Amino acid sequence: MVGPDTDLLLSCVAFDAADAECLARAGRKAGRIVAISSASVYRDDEGRTLDEASECGFPAFPVPLTEESPTVAPGPETYSTRKIAMEKALLDGSSCPVTILRPCAIHGPESKHAREWWFVKRLLDGRTAIPLAYGGQSRFQTTSAAAIADAVMEAVAGNLPAVANVSDADCPTVAEIGRAIMDVMDGRAELVGLPDAPTHPPKLGATPWSVRLPMVCSAAATAEATYAQSVGPAVRWLVDNVRSENWRERLPQLAAYHNDHFDYQADERALQLPGAASLAA
Template identity: 45%
Template sequence: MENPGGGGMGKRAFILGGTGQIGRSVGLRLLKEGWAVTYASRRGNLPDNARSFDANAVSLDRDQHGALARAIGDGADAVIDTVAFDGKHADQLLGIEKTVGQFVVISSSSVYRDHLGRTLDEARENGFPDLPEYMTEDQSTVEPGPETYSTRKIALERRLLDQATRPVTILRPAAIHGTHSTHPREWWFVKRMLDGREAIPLCFNGKSRFHTTAVSNIAEVTARALERPETRILNVADPSALPVLEIGALIAQAMEWKGRLIPIDMGDPRFGSPVGWTPWSVPEPFTLSTEAARRIGYTASIGYSQSIKEICEWLTQAADKDWRQQFPVLAQYGFPLFDYDAEDKFFHT
């Protein structure tokens, strides 16, 4: 398969996890640029935002032996893997590389560690990592292994970077946001507002800055990377790393909520009540440099303030269903996200 460069006209893209939050956005972007897109997922359905295009969908259980090779057939100019998780998934991609022009694979910025080896994965047990602001791709990472989400992601990265003979772009996003998510951090605010909470506490005085990444910006970096195939690692993040207080204010505006956001001077939630702890709450900034992505032509297509209204509308429509089933990653947090009794007790003491 010839390595693609330039525009997408006549090129074929195969997206693993095509119906998920990232796959939907990447697929739509490539369709608009003239790519022929095949969406691969367990159900094999076509995303609703692709139905007006001449796109294809295939059912795929990638863990069945030979299933990926059969699904991709005679190949693709680009394979975009939005759901690769570990070294086993890397081996699956290496097994089809003779029929692939290049790969774009989603990893995570959670792989970064500080000089003591601390990461986001174990921050509640070991303390928050001491990381520089606007980390570059050269920041130290965890070692590969089966222990945590991040060590598995690094195993995926290393295997591909060390062994692939085709160009591989590894993308490291931060706190991903957009519709059709199984981990919509915004639900922490939206549910409180829908439930009629009049005051919402924010720990660390609402100053926490955990860089956000719009799925449309992941799609933008993907499109630019496909124009210039090479092996590299790229951070992906929004133009600004907003503090939690500003994120909450934007959500309140989108929801037309008239209550109060109350910054509280509270220490590390590891040592006490999770009152005011949001999914973006960190004691120190966690921010990414996107200079490397900008060097290949990346310009953020959207910022958080532009994306939040659509997210809130989508979440509001989902509010009549069990959020634990709809948002399973949120439901797996190790403490209650909506402990209103604890909040009421805090406000009345």
């Protein structure tokens, strides 16, 4: 099916070297292969990665991360080592042009890992105050599904390097993410910043973007739209399709986190912490 008339062979689910070998064989005559990898392949100077952050501490990444930043070694051990093995096998083994895209925290309709639900459900449940770990100032790079689609088209046109980070036009703080979601929903809650926790992940006010140190990407495929400008479709899809009784089935990757996202008793305790302070817009 993949012949000289095929302009693009796109894989969103290539996870390891074996997948890359299959892609390279299938796409021998394609115009280009584009594979979705992940910005999780980066490591800090001490070798720490996102995969082991809860055990080894959050990585101290350079700000910003670039495509030239150091990555993990390829191997079968973790999600990130398998992804970098996929990248290397595809870049080394393909007979047609290859582009590897490395998105960050993806947002968009139909996501099974819709981090935005953390705020959306609280607003739907009528929560009037929302505590945020690390003062609500965590920055964990975001990438819209639309930005990835645009990057694919840029890759097909030959306008990207072989490996390209993909990001939104900005890297919002958690507080800015909350305000953007509230704007889409036309709802309001007070955002309350908590004093810094000594560990990662924090025990109170832990959003899916809450990190002790920033992860900010400089991207060869930087979107024109900011997070606030592009998150609307994801939020509206959640409001229309996800409910308290079905969210674990609709969002299984979000549900797989070890912590309880919606422990409102813990929220109430967090709001009473010394040093908890309302965050001005």
